[in-house]
Amino acid sequence: MSQSDAEFENMQFVVLSGPSGSGKTTIVERLLATSPVKLVKSVSATTRSPRKNETDGENYYFLSRDDFAAKREAGEFLECAEVHASGNWYGTLKSEVRRARSLGGWALLEIDVQGAMRVMQEHPNALTIFLRTSSEKEFERRLRARGTETEEVIQRRLDTAHKELQFAPRYKFQVVNDDLDQAVRDINRIVQDWEKKPDA
Secondary structure: OOHHHHHHHOOOEEEEEOOOOOOHHHHHHHHHHHOOOOEEEOOOEEOOOOOOOOOEOOOEEEOOHHHHHHHHHOOOEEEEEEOOOOOOEEEEEHHHHHHHHHOOOEEEEEOOHHHHHHHHHHOOOOEEEEEEOOOHHHHHHHHHHHOOOOHHHHHHHHHHHHHHHOOHHHOOEEEEOOOHHHHHHHHHHHHHHHHHOOOO
């Protein structure tokens, strides 16, 4: 094990995944404000272009493909992958986990299933939580209620959600988000119990 790997074996972080429509963004905002353990949101890196109103270093670290590839080759990512065959890469920089520790907290990684599987493989002691609704029909209802996506996009997201749900049992915990307040309480309780573990 390299010195870098050993460093992350002794570092705690939380991985949160879930399909589109599971409420991850809202949950993350609530967790940052209410968690019994200080959580610091990890800012992901990506090769995609910024959208309107997105700020580099706040929403994402927007990297050129060459810069992203160089960091990947240098082993600077905790996890990274090309997402949804889009041609764009996304990843979590190890420096973000270190930043959370320097602030006296745990890094909160809101990442997709592909990235989470990589983290589980390399860091089996990480706290991993899969956020879901009680049924796939509820996912579809929420996606349609947004009114922002075409039917083609909705169908693609539903297909992705179905595939992602197959990985839910691999996470240490699954939380149903049919009631936002209850889901936040459930995750806060999980985090609090995890902190009390002897090896946390």
